[in-house]
Amino acid sequence: MTRSIGFSVQANDGAARRGALVTARGTVQTPAFMPVGTAGTVKAMLPQSVRATGAEIVLGNTYHLMLRPTAERIAKLGGLHKFMHWDGPILTDSGGFQVMSLAKLRKITDHGVTFKSHLDGTALELTPERSMKIQTLLGADIAMVLDECTPLPATKDEVARSMQLSLRWAERSKYAFREPKDRALFGIVQGGLEPDLRAESVDGLVQIGFDGYAIGGLSVGEGQDAMFRVLDVTAPLMPADQPRYLMGVGKPADLIGAVARGVDMFDCVLPTRSGRTGQAFTRRGPVNIKNACHREDPRPLDDQCKCPACRDFSRAYLNHLHRSNEILGAMLLTWHNLQYYQDLMEGLRFAIDEGKMAEFVKEFEFKQAAGDINPI
Amino acid sequence: MTRSIGFSVQANDGAARRGALVTARGTVQTPAFMPVGTAGTVKAMLPQSVRATGAEIVLGNTYHLMLRPTAERIAKLGGLHKFMHWDGPILTDSGGFQVMSLAKLRKITDHGVTFKSHLDGTALELTPERSMKIQTLLGADIAMVLDECTPLPATKDEVARSMQLSLRWAERSKYAFREPKDRALFGIVQGGLEPDLRAESVDGLVQIGFDGYAIGGLSVGEGQDAMFRVLDVTAPLMPADQPRYLMGVGKPADLIGAVARGVDMFDCVLPTRSGRTGQAFTRRGPVNIKNACHREDPRPLDDQCKCPACRDFSRAYLNHLHRSNEILGAMLLTWHNLQYYQDLMEGLRFAIDEGKMAEFVKEFEFKQAAGDINPI
Numbered sequence: 001m002t003r004s005i006g007f008s009v010q011a012n013d014g015a016a017r018r019g020a021l022v023t024a025r026g027t028v029q030t031p032a033f034m035p036v037g038t039a040g041t042v043k044a045m046l047p048q049s050v051r052a053t054g055a056e057i058v059l060g061n062t063y064h065l066m067l068r069p070t071a072e073r074i075a076k077l078g079g080l081h082k083f084m085h086w087d088g089p090i091l092t093d094s095g096g097f098q099v100m101s102l103a104k105l106r107k108i109t110d111h112g113v114t115f116k117s118h119l120d121g122t123a124l125e126l127t128p129e130r131s132m133k134i135q136t137l138l139g140a141d142i143a144m145v146l147d148e149c150t151p152l153p154a155t156k157d158e159v160a161r162s163m164q165l166s167l168r169w170a171e172r173s174k175y176a177f178r179e180p181k182d183r184a185l186f187g188i189v190q191g192g193l194e195p196d197l198r199a200e201s202v203d204g205l206v207q208i209g210f211d212g213y214a215i216g217g218l219s220v221g222e223g224q225d226a227m228f229r230v231l232d233v234t235a236p237l238m239p240a241d242q243p244r245y246l247m248g249v250g251k252p253a254d255l256i257g258a259v260a261r262g263v264d265m266f267d268c269v270l271p272t273r274s275g276r277t278g279q280a281f282t283r284r285g286p287v288n289i290k291n292a293c294h295r296e297d298p299r300p301l302d303d304q305c306k307c308p309a310c311r312d313f314s315r316a317y318l319n320h321l322h323r324s325n326e327i328l329g330a331m332l333l334t335w336h337n338l339q340y341y342q343d344l345m346e347g348l349r350f351a352i353d354e355g356k357m358a359e360f361v362k363e364f365e366f367k368q369a370a371g372d373i374n375p376i
Numbered sequence: 377m378t379r380s381i382g383f384s385v386q387a388n389d390g391a392a393r394r395g396a397l398v399t400a401r402g403t404v405q406t407p408a409f410m411p412v413g414t415a416g417t418v419k420a421m422l423p424q425s426v427r428a429t430g431a432e433i434v435l436g437n438t439y440h441l442m443l444r445p446t447a448e449r450i451a452k453l454g455g456l457h458k459f460m461h462w463d464g465p466i467l468t469d470s471g472g473f474q475v476m477s478l479a480k481l482r483k484i485t486d487h488g489v490t491f492k493s494h495l496d497g498t499a500l501e502l503t504p505e506r507s508m509k510i511q512t513l514l515g516a517d518i519a520m521v522l523d524e525c526t527p528l529p530a531t532k533d534e535v536a537r538s539m540q541l542s543l544r545w546a547e548r549s550k551y552a553f554r555e556p557k558d559r560a561l562f563g564i565v566q567g568g569l570e571p572d573l574r575a576e577s578v579d580g581l582v583q584i585g586f587d588g589y590a591i592g593g594l595s596v597g598e599g600q601d602a603m604f605r606v607l608d609v610t611a612p613l614m615p616a617d618q619p620r621y622l623m624g625v626g627k628p629a630d631l632i633g634a635v636a637r638g639v640d641m642f643d644c645v646l647p648t649r650s651g652r653t654g655q656a657f658t659r660r661g662p663v664n665i666k667n668a669c670h671r672e673d674p675r676p677l678d679d680q681c682k683c684p685a686c687r688d689f690s691r692a693y694l695n696h697l698h699r700s701n702e703i704l705g706a707m708l709l710t711w712h713n714l715q716y717y718q719d720l721m722e723g724l725r726f727a728i729d730e731g732k733m734a735e736f737v738k739e740f741e742f743k744q745a746a747g748d749i750n751p752i
Contacts, residue, residue: 040696044703046684069671069696077674077692085688276703295445298453308422312461316453320416320445327420327652327703 005142005184005211007243007264011353015235015262018352021057021243023089023141024182025081028056030243030264031348033255033341034091036272039064040074040084043272044327044334047086053307053335054342056088057141059267062095062134063102066124067117071137079139091267092140094131094173094188097149097216097248108148110165128172132185140183142212145173147188149217159192166190166216167204174208184211186245192217193226195233202237212243215263219249228257235262252281252344253368256361259348271341275334278322282340285368289333294319307339308332381518381560381587383619387729391611391638394728397433397619399465399517400558401457404432406619406640407724409631409717410467412648415440416450416460419648420703420710423462429683429711430718432464433517435643438471438510439478442500443493447513455515467643468516470507470549470564473525473592473624484524486541504548508561516559518588521549523564525593535568542566542592543580550584560587562621568593569602571609578613588619591639595625604633611638628657628720629744632737635724647717651710654698658716661744665709670695683715684708 006022021028035042035050037058042050050058060080065071074083080090096113099106103115103124112127128146135143147166150159170187177185187205191197205213215234218227227249238244245265246258255266271281278290282302287294289301297315305311309318309332321329351360382398397404411418411426413434418426426434436456441447450459456466472489475482479491479500488503504522511519523542526535546563553561563581567573581589591610594603603625614620621641622634631642647657654666658678663670665677673691681687685694685708697705727736 039700039702040693041702041704044707046704046707047688048684068700069692073672073692076672077690083690083693083696085693296449296452308424312423314453314459316445316449317416317459317461320459324415324444326415326417327706328417328422330703331420331422331707 007212007241009241011355013352013355013357014260016259016348016352016357017262017264018349019243019264021264023057023184025087025089025141026056028089029349031255031259031345031352032057032265033345034059034265034267035338035341036061036267036269037084037086037090038269039068040080042334042338044276044330045272045338047084049335050086050338051088053338054346055338058086058088058090060084060090060092060138060140061098062092062131062138063098065138066095066126066134067119067122071134075137075139079137081139089141090139091142092135092138092144093247094144094146095126095134096131096146099126100149100151108165110168112146128169129176132173132176136177136183142184142186143177144186144214145170145188145210147190147216149220150190150192152192152217152220152222154192156192156194156197159190159194160197163190163192163197163201167201167208170205170210171208174210186210186212186214186243188214188216188247189234189238190217191234193222193230195230198230198234199237202234206239210242212245212265213238214245214247216247218246219254219268224254224257227254228261231258231261231263238262252341252364255341255344256348256364259352260357260361271337272334275337276330278329278333280318280333280340281337283367285371289315289318290322291319301336302340305336305339305343307336309336383588383617385617387731389728389731389733390636392635392724392728392733393638393640394725395619395640397640399433399560401463401465401517402432404465405725407631407635407721407728408433408641409721410435410641410643411714411717412437412643412645413460413462413466414645415444416456418710418714420652420706421648421714423460425711426462426714427464429714430722431714434462434464434466436460436466436468436514436516437474438468438507438514439474441514442471442502442510443495443498447510451513451515457515465517466515467518468511468514468520469623470520470522471502471510472507472522475502476525476527484541486544488522504545505552508549508552512553512559518560518562519553520562520590521546521564521586523566523592525596526566526568528568528593528596528598530568532568532570532573535566535570536573539566539568539573539577543577546581546586547584550586562586562588562590562619564590564592564623565610565614566593567610569598569606571606574606574610575613578610582615586618588621588641589614590621590623592623594622595630595644600630600633603630604637607634607637607639614638628717628740631717631720632724632740635728636733636737647713648710651713652706654705654709655713656694656709656716657713659743661747665691665694666698667695677712678716681712681715681719683712685712
């Protein structure tokens with residue numbers, strides 16, 4: 001097929017890949033982390049601040065946007081990029097995952113899923129065709145096929161049936177996706193924790209043919225070991241010359257382990273959501289800034305971080321803001337966490353370039369284990 | 377007395393004054409609007425963003441800060457400027473007003489006021505001496521005497537007794553305020569809506585001697601006409617060579633009327649609080665951005681405003697953010713409103729410099745009356 005985006009791998013270190021994803025709206029260095037811009041905003045961040053952390057692509061949520069302000073309204077206003085003032089590439093999900101996790105009265109058939117909005121109870125339907133239409137209206141640079149994220153635990157038969165439904169939906173998504181050449185569509189590998197079903201899913205998707213391939217259905221409570229086992233058997237089966245995207249993952253150690261297994265792209269609400277609740281990610285592990293131990297601590301959260309939270313303020317101040325439920329607390333810690341995630345990806349890219357992935361992992365684990373006891 | 381700050385009037389237009397307030401941390405062009413940094417943060421704004429709007433001084437609330445994180449803790453961390461990363465001048469209020477409006481189980485005696493914290497019920501006391509101590513610990517460039525904001529309506533006797541209590545507290549505040557020369561203390565004129573009591577208050581305060589004089593007890597529901605009548609009789613009695621500060625005021629038209637009557641400084645939560653609830657101030661009057669009419673409006677809120685909300689986004693987007701309770705909505709509209717207030721003050725300063733105060737008022741009223749009907 002004609003590729004709507006370009007992807008090239010520039011270096012390998014073991015299974016880890018250092019690449020570049022070229023889109024009409026700019027190049028994304030991989031491995032890449034995509035901040036989540038749920039409802040047309042990366043929560044508590046100006047778009048230029050998102051850019052300042054080093055992010056080159058953001059994610060938009062079809063489910064949230066189809067409910068409010070609606071895809072039609074965003075299209076009328078010139079598309080999602082203009083609407084949210086983000087001129088870099090945007091990847092949109094299909095809406096399927098959040099219909100399953102947020103909407104009410106869901107009913108899945110082969111045709112699609114009907115549900116009621118969690119906002120106002122409006123009855124809605126999402127089909128592969130409708131999801132493609134919405135993502136086109138939004139103007140996504142990378143769209144995702146509609147899939148069913150198989151709820152676990154499930155019997156192998158249930159996982160197989162669900163994966164095959166996703167394959168049929170992927171085919172309909174591809175057919176419905178009639179797009180100018182500068183937009184891409186990714187397939188999503190399902191199959192739960194079953195190696196043979198994952199393999200079958202990859203095969204089916206590759207036969208349909210996509211611009212990139214995501215791994216779905218993980219980070220839903222199965223644990224890191226199980227997730228890594230799935231990656232170990234799945235990633236090697238995926239086309240080596242196309243981007244691999246692990247959806248909804250994850251913690252810093254999850255990202256590192258997935259990169260080591262050949263994944264190129266990630267998204268997760270963890271850095272932004274944690275930032276709003278006082279959880280910070282640091283080189284020395286997670287910090288709950290609301291803890292009393294930070295109340296009079298004049299030190300920055302991380303003296304090697306260049307974000308405004310670390311550059312201009314003390315832990316004591318961040319503690320005060322979060323204990324007082326001040327919006328600035330959410331703003332600063334969100335910024336810090338996104339900076340941390342981008343710095344982590346930059347470190348991984350550098351490590352792969354230099355063939356030092358093993359050292360990177362070792363140093364990461366050492367520092368995280370050392371914890372926040374030593375002055376930083 | 378030796379002045380701890382410098383103040384000079386550079387131009388007059390009628391009663392309106394164009395001046396400069398020189399502090400150790402920088403010069404404030406007057407008439408000036410001070411954004412309110414309640415609990416050590418101008419809500420939803422980074423300090424550099426506050427600065428970017430043109431603000432040269434911010435206000436801190438003694439009541440909020442004494443409760444959390446406490447003045448002692450802020451002092452230990454190097455003072456309020458360092459704590460909140462604001463290197464310009466800071467004016468702190470005395471805590472008196474908010475004790476009366478927020479705290480529980482208040483009891484006022486000649487000694488001071490006892491109350492319980494609205495946060496956790498802790499029993500606390502605020503006296504003139506304690507207020508001076510707290511404002512010193514915070515490191516305020518301009519401190520305010522402790523006063524009683526007389527609750528209206530009240531009989532003339534009640535207003536007189538309250539005003540005289542405030543005078544005694546002002547004297548004790550002055551005595552307790554033993555500060556290095558680079559910090560200033562302002563007295564506060566009380567006396568309700570009674571011209572003779574306002575005059576008596578000014579006299580008493582001037583005899584004690586302060587670096588500047590505030591007008592308190594207004595904008596508490598008395599209406600703009602009553603407020604302007606008080607200013608008409610009070611401002612001319614206040615020392616012409618010292619700054620005049622109208623506390624807690626107000627709407628754009630209030631500021632303009634007060635400047636026309638000789639006021640130099642203002643503070644108010646209106647622009648920040650309104651920004652969080654979807655109320656925007658514009659050249660053509662107030663706009664409720666949540667109104668359905670903005671849902672598909674691609675125009676900026678105000679195409680002549682240089683704030684990020686107006687520069688980068690549509691009314692439709694701001695409408696979406698506020699209807700979705702997104703933090704970015706509060707961030708953008710707060711920024712816009714503070715920019716509007718600073719631009720308004722800049723316009724007033726220019727008008728006084730040019731001797732065009734009357735034209736300024738006329739144009740302001742015309743545009744506000746024209747409303748938001750015409751495309752802007």
